[in-house]
Amino acid sequence: MSAPISLRVRASRVKIRNAFTRLPFRFGVVTMTASPVGILEVEAEDDTGAVTKGYAADFLAYKWFDKRPDKTPADNVADLLAALRHARAIYEDTGADTPFALWRDTRQEIEERVLADDFNRLGASFAASMLERAVIDAAGRLTGQPFDAMVRTGLLGIDCASVFSELEAAAHLAALPDAPLKQVALRHTVGLVDPIVPEDVGPDAPDDGLPVSLHSYLVDDRLRYLKVKVSGNLAEDLDRLERIAGVMASVGRPIGVTLDGNEQYKSLDDFVTLMVQIQAREALADFYDAILFIEQPLDRQVAMSAPLDEGALATIGRPLLIDEADGWTEAYAQAIELGYQGVSHKNCKGVYRSLMNAALAAHHNARTESDRYFLSAEDLTNLPVVPLQADLAVVATLGIGHVERNGHHYFHGLDHLPKAEQEAALARHPDLYARLGEGVGLNIDDGMLSIGSLQVPGLGVVDPPDMDAAIDETAWTFDMLERRT
Numbered sequence: 001m002s003a004p005i006s007l008r009v010r011a012s013r014v015k016i017r018n019a020f021t022r023l024p025f026r027f028g029v030v031t032m033t034a035s036p037v038g039i040l041e042v043e044a045e046d047d048t049g050a051v052t053k054g055y056a057a058d059f060l061a062y063k064w065f066d067k068r069p070d071k072t073p074a075d076n077v078a079d080l081l082a083a084l085r086h087a088r089a090i091y092e093d094t095g096a097d098t099p100f101a102l103w104r105d106t107r108q109e110i111e112e113r114v115l116a117d118d119f120n121r122l123g124a125s126f127a128a129s130m131l132e133r134a135v136i137d138a139a140g141r142l143t144g145q146p147f148d149a150m151v152r153t154g155l156l157g158i159d160c161a162s163v164f165s166e167l168e169a170a171a172h173l174a175a176l177p178d179a180p181l182k183q184v185a186l187r188h189t190v191g192l193v194d195p196i197v198p199e200d201v202g203p204d205a206p207d208d209g210l211p212v213s214l215h216s217y218l219v220d221d222r223l224r225y226l227k228v229k230v231s232g233n234l235a236e237d238l239d240r241l242e243r244i245a246g247v248m249a250s251v252g253r254p255i256g257v258t259l260d261g262n263e264q265y266k267s268l269d270d271f272v273t274l275m276v277q278i279q280a281r282e283a284l285a286d287f288y289d290a291i292l293f294i295e296q297p298l299d300r301q302v303a304m305s306a307p308l309d310e311g312a313l314a315t316i317g318r319p320l321l322i323d324e325a326d327g328w329t330e331a332y333a334q335a336i337e338l339g340y341q342g343v344s345h346k347n348c349k350g351v352y353r354s355l356m357n358a359a360l361a362a363h364h365n366a367r368t369e370s371d372r373y374f375l376s377a378e379d380l381t382n383l384p385v386v387p388l389q390a391d392l393a394v395v396a397t398l399g400i401g402h403v404e405r406n407g408h409h410y411f412h413g414l415d416h417l418p419k420a421e422q423e424a425a426l427a428r429h430p431d432l433y434a435r436l437g438e439g440v441g442l443n444i445d446d447g448m449l450s451i452g453s454l455q456v457p458g459l460g461v462v463d464p465p466d467m468d469a470a471i472d473e474t475a476w477t478f479d480m481l482e483r484r485t
């Protein structure tokens with residue numbers, strides 16, 4: 001083990017890039033055709049006076065962090081940027097400490113300021129996670145250590161016991177695989193308006209040589225896992241699930257499935273109705289058998305309000321996990337007490353949170369002599385380079401074998417990036433990316449992503465994003481998403 005590094009954040013800035021879809025996608029209450037990507041740069045100094053910069057980036061995803069109908073998409077993005085400004089100011093006013101302690105000791109103040117702005121705890125977690133990731137990246141760039149090594153050597157100063165009294169300080173280490181994964185399976189999301197078979201593809205679909213329908217993806221990319229979203233409309237969902245099941249059966253190989261309720265149910269009984277109907281239909285028998293777990297069927301306000309009914313859970317017959325309800329550090333620990341078994345990892349909710357959640361899952365598995373508690377890896381629209389690679393670097397350390405990834409489906413490769421960044425990504429990571437026409441795209445081989453090249457100093461990324469090629473947050477406006485520039 002090495003001594004933890006001590007850092008202070010001297011300055012920070014945020015830039016924005018606009019990413020436009022090749023296909024519209026719907027999640028929850030919104031259909032998206034474009035989204036801003038926020039890029040955070042921090043300038044960090046260690047106790048020897050050495051200075052470097054660290055980076056984090058993510059979708060400023062409207063109608064996911066905050067789904068209240070009175071909030072417009074533009075309001076949602078403004079709230080995320082305001083939350084980031086609070087987090088940046090707090091970090092810059094905080095003295096030097098370990099990367100973990102900087103996150104732990106600022107998270108409450110960040111949350112208080114964000115809640116005072118009529119935003120929510122999930123949005124506060126996003127802001128804290130962006131600073132957390134950029135500082136981790138800076139620590140790796142200063143020391144030459146990849147994320148996995150920083151976790152295992154103690155460089156980040158992670159102390160689980162200082163947050164969860166039931167855990168040992170280094171409890172996260174026992175929950176990790178012996179080495180970071182070099183490959184993960186891609187779990188393809190079937191969105192609510194996605195074409196199922198080629199005949200569903202409309203005349204406005206892109207003619208870019210890439211798959212569009214689910215059937216084409218299953219054949220071309222030989223996918224091993226699917227994530228299927230349901231809408232809460234029983235008749236429509238059952239008809240769509242039968243069509244998906246038919247396509248799955250046609251490829252002649254096993255395919256694991258996860259269901260995503262996306263907070264579309266106000267009560268567990270409503271979701272039970274869907275699951276009973278799935279189990280009752282002969283056409284869905286194999287589909288039900290393929291279901292691994294079910295993600296966030298209940299609205300987040302309902303999900304954590306009371307223990308889950310054991311009879312309903314038995315009828316559902318598959319473990320439930322929280323995603324949107326995982327809005328604060330202690331949420332998974334509380335969800336376990338309510339009857340949930342899983343929690344999603346997403347970098348946008350927090351890297352240290354996922355490491356501690358892995359430790360919590362291992363703790364409860366040991367307590368119950370089972371393997372029922374687990375982490376999944378989810379993030380629908382995670383795009384290259386910084387968001388995708390940083391998240392996959394964390395997934396590799398956590399040892400999660402399949403990961404939701406659909407940015408390559410809804411967006412065309414790395415087209416949202418400057419040409420130089422695309423070419424640098426391909427040169428640095430020829431396992432993860434491949435030539436895509438005149439550009440660069442994700443390399444999916446037999447349903448797998450190769451991620452061994454992400455073990456680089458920092459959080460999965462070597463070349464910094466070109467901040468000068470992005471839009472300053474003060475100059476960006478939401479209506480830029482309504483026109484391709």
